[in-house]
Amino acid sequence: MVIPLSLALMGLGGCNPYERWEGDEFNAGPVDPINFPPQYLGTGGNRQLAGAGRFTAARAYVEGTATEHFIFPFSPTQLSATNPLAAASSTAAPKPNAYVFDGCTAPAGYEFDAVRDAVDLSQQGVIFSALPSASYAAGAEPANWSYVPLVSRVPVTSKSASCQAIKSEPALVKRAGQQVDLNLTAPAPVTGKQVGVSDGTLLAFAIIEPGAAVYHVGENANNSTGVGLQKWGWYNQYLLAYLDGGEVPKAADGRLGTQRVYYPRSPVTVGTTNRAVTVGQGYDVLTARRGEAGYSPVCEVVTYDAGGPLTAAQLPKSAAEIETLYGATVQPPTRAYGNKSPAGDPYVYCLQLE
Numbered sequence: 001m002v003i004p005l006s007l008a009l010m011g012l013g014g015c016n017p018y019e020r021w022e023g024d025e026f027n028a029g030p031v032d033p034i035n036f037p038p039q040y041l042g043t044g045g046n047r048q049l050a051g052a053g054r055f056t057a058a059r060a061y062v063e064g065t066a067t068e069h070f071i072f073p074f075s076p077t078q079l080s081a082t083n084p085l086a087a088a089s090s091t092a093a094p095k096p097n098a099y100v101f102d103g104c105t106a107p108a109g110y111e112f113d114a115v116r117d118a119v120d121l122s123q124q125g126v127i128f129s130a131l132p133s134a135s136y137a138a139g140a141e142p143a144n145w146s147y148v149p150l151v152s153r154v155p156v157t158s159k160s161a162s163c164q165a166i167k168s169e170p171a172l173v174k175r176a177g178q179q180v181d182l183n184l185t186a187p188a189p190v191t192g193k194q195v196g197v198s199d200g201t202l203l204a205f206a207i208i209e210p211g212a213a214v215y216h217v218g219e220n221a222n223n224s225t226g227v228g229l230q231k232w233g234w235y236n237q238y239l240l241a242y243l244d245g246g247e248v249p250k251a252a253d254g255r256l257g258t259q260r261v262y263y264p265r266s267p268v269t270v271g272t273t274n275r276a277v278t279v280g281q282g283y284d285v286l287t288a289r290r291g292e293a294g295y296s297p298v299c300e301v302v303t304y305d306a307g308g309p310l311t312a313a314q315l316p317k318s319a320a321e322i323e324t325l326y327g328a329t330v331q332p333p334t335r336a337y338g339n340k341s342p343a344g345d346p347y348v349y350c351l352q353l354e
Helices: 005-013 169-174 319-329
Strands: 054-056 058-062 065-073 097-101 126-128 150-158 202-208 213-215 231-235 238-248 259-264 268-270 273-275 284-286 298-304 347-351
Touching (some): 126 202, 126 238, 202 347, 238 347, 259 319, 298 319
Parallel strands (some): 054 213, 058 284, 126 231, 259 298
Antiparallel strands (some): 097 126, 150 202, 202 238, 298 347
């Protein structure tokens, strides 16, 4: 059963017979997106008005078959770095910890009820250690921000912990050796707190405004609730929503591993009009599908020239076809960095959901 997201969020303050307080842990409600960069509020989003935004997947093709992905731009800070793909650069691509559980214990006889339950108590949400952040000036959108949708995975081995009982990093660390196994670093030099140690796996988890609707290609508010594609996790006892793009491979030199996304720089004929298009507008061709060798939620953007206007039906639908027919024309897009649109950017985050 799926209910509108606004109703689901309203239920956070309701009486839940399965809600458990363990120590100081309790559900503090949804995170406040007041400092989220615009891209993570969604189209039409308003950081002061929950649920105003929406995220809609862009159509793409892999090996001739239609799929979809969610496009997010590299942050201005990352794009301006000497090497935007440098996975080891904490300044260009900060990667806070995210604690991923291998299981949990649900209440006896429990079945998820979307009306009654704020979250599914048969699962344990990922615990995040940082939120998207941008500095806003009065009446203006942020000119610069550094958030990127990457986290470093910290595996957590559950020892019969109650599902959703742990909702924050501090509470999780305190339970080390009791309900979870964690290797702990020495106290962090800035915060003075102990934290979990990543296993080196990078994950593309894009934290989004929790009230925003998330749609497949072709869906909208008239035919979908906008609930179901996002996943739910925790930050300091606050509930958050995120899009799960899966594991980010690393290149041999330590950079973020990528796949290619192609789009035509030659015009596309739509009806009787020839239009210029860009990445994320439905004409993308990806190298690999999620679960296949070569998949990455980080894409190198390249364009090709089809030699003249083609309709969407006439455009190639696989990377192999593009390289065979138009390989000599393949090149990066014209650089035109912006803090809202990825048009002209050489890289984007291109999350395919499970």
